[in-house]
């Protein structure tokens with residue numbers, strides 16, 4: 001079974017030159033460090049989990065878009081690019097062949113440009129096996145293993161200097177002060193209490209001001225090593241390590257990891273192994289918040305599926321900074337009359353924004369976020385990931401991350417689900433626990 005035919009459209013008149021690619025096996029990946037050795041350039045596109053995934057260099061093509069139909073238009077562009085493409089793929093694994101890395105704005109009203117970027121070179125690692133893709137739109141370029149290795153070598157020969165944190169690096173307040181954020185949360189709680197909605201996610205930002213240019217590659221390595229159960233991402237200055245999988249499509253299967261319910265590990269009693277289980281899984285408030293998130297995801301995914309499984313009870317996901325209540329959902333996608341299942345981007349279009357990052361009902365929560373938050377979320381809490389020519393892909397939710405605004409200014413984002421009974425000071429503290437992965441990777445403290 002294949003994903004929805006992405007090659008059904010013919011190239012638009014006047015369209016730029018056709019994409020051509022070759023994917024070959026690539027030796028030399030250290031089994032212990034995997035792709036981490038390839039994080040040497042600050043502009044690398046990155047998708048890493050458990051040392052596997054992909055690191056992309058350079059840019060062969062780019063598509064940018066804003067507005068409510070940004071996912072559909074992104075997918076249409078990708079379809080057109082694939083229409084005239086010539087692909088040699090010896091691997092045939094998800095992510096090999098032609099691929100675009102992407103990052104999408106959280107909001108349909110955002111001026112921030114969503115983007116799909118086709119890199120020139122991708123080093124991949126799937127189940128411990130290394131591979132290499134070279135993508136060009138040069139009609140004359142040779143599609144050989146040597147050409148791919150030469151293109152890769154050119155990037156690796158120019159690594160960026162990586163600086164350790166400087167003593168003068170500091171964390172400055174973002175758009176809202178801590179007091180203002182707590183006032184906003186209190187306002188959100190009032191709206192929930194009044195019955196307008198059952199859950200609202202409110203976020204805030206802080207700004208890392210650095211003495212020397214941010215060493216993105218070093219930061220990503222730190223994140224990938226410490227947060228190996230998370231998906232460490234970098235697309236065009238959006239960096240982070242997310243624990244939440246919006247949707248992953250592999251052939252006819254879709255998977256998601258839904259989180260809601262958070263407990264800070266800092267200050268947790270060391271000699272109490274049942275603490276997280278008791279506080280999170282034993283809390284009506286946390287279970288309620290989690291159930292809202294699960295219902296929203298499964299309800300939206302259902303029309304695309306023939307069957308769906310998830311555990312009846314959430315599990316406690318332990319990360320270095322926090323514990324979360326988590327649920328994994330696996331679904332079999334229903335093929336259309338032609339035997340094609342929806343692409344990963346088609347499912348993103350249906351699923352985003354989930355209750356985990358927006359609220360319930362979505363439209364009420366979205367309007368309140370715009371009214372109360374005072375923050376331009378940009379790509380924060382939007383989908384980040386990749387799509388291949390078959391429509392397979394992984395789209396995480398861009399959480400626990402930051403935007404590199406200038407070489408020395410990095411904006412960090414974190415938010416919390418507000419429900420009836422949420423306390424502003426507890427939510428403020430929770431944002432600090434969610435900033436911690438990026439703060440530690442940057443080597444910056446409060």
Ligand SMILES: C=C(O[C@@H]1C=C(C(=O)O)C=C[C@H]1O)C(=O)O
Pocket residue numbers: 201203244259260261262324356357399400413414415416417418434
């Ligand atoms: C909004 C964020 O996280 C989300 C909110 C959570 C919560 O409120 O418990 C937990 C995980 C995420 O779904 C964030 O990290 O910025």
